[in-house]
Amino acid sequence: MPPAFANPVFALRADPVRIQLLPSTFDSNGHATPEQRLTCFLIDESVAVDAGSIALAVNGEQREKVRDIIVTHPHMDHIASLPIFIDDLFPTLKTPVRVHATPEVISSLERDIFNWNIYPRFSELENDFGRVMEYVPIPVGQEFEVAHLTVTAVAVNHIVPTVGLVISNGKTTVAFSSDTSETEEFWHLLNRAPSLQALLIEASFPDSMAQLAEVSRHFTPASLKRELSKLSHNELDILAVHIKPAYREIVIQELNALNIPGLGVMESGKIYEW
């Protein structure tokens, strides 16, 4: 037996992290379409960051494995199919789906979504095996564990309380901006991380819509460039996400014109490894 396999902890720590932006929509042949309407990232097939497309786009194996979902904020594009995901699994869940979110986001989910009106309050329901959903409050600014990952969440600058995330599997560290405009603490957190392999960052609107981007607290390529000057790491992959489908082509052109080393657009459905 090779020595690496003699120590399971070592083998686990040496694993790269695998991240997939789940597709939002599929063409008539069942292939993922590139437009991103909803936000859901799967990490190592078992932890989700946001749950926009989760119930629509996971395969059978992923549906059986994902039991931890970090919700960065309660906007519909980030939670749209969370209720359906839990509903699908309701009869068979042997352990609850854990929803990791700040207390403000948990309150909003309970008040506005799982309120017995829009959908059942799954946090109060049980199947034959026990509870089907539980909330795990996120301690903002402190490290916490989610499955095999270490996570730190800090507030970013969006229209509702929202967190950006730095996530590590012991070998690889990756950051998620979630939805934000000009912000500070997130960059301090990234700059404190000893190494950073990838940053998944939003670029919602084209430069011509800077005013709408500002009032709705999102980036354009130009404001993204200004923010990236706060990042002290280099040699990392920077993948733009959350591009509004109606402006996708122009936003991609403007991002390419920035000529920022390592900057690209994240492809939905593709599994990235770092």
Ligand SMILES: [Zn+2]
């Ligand atoms: Zn949002």
Ligand SMILES: [Zn+2]
């Ligand atoms: Zn969004």
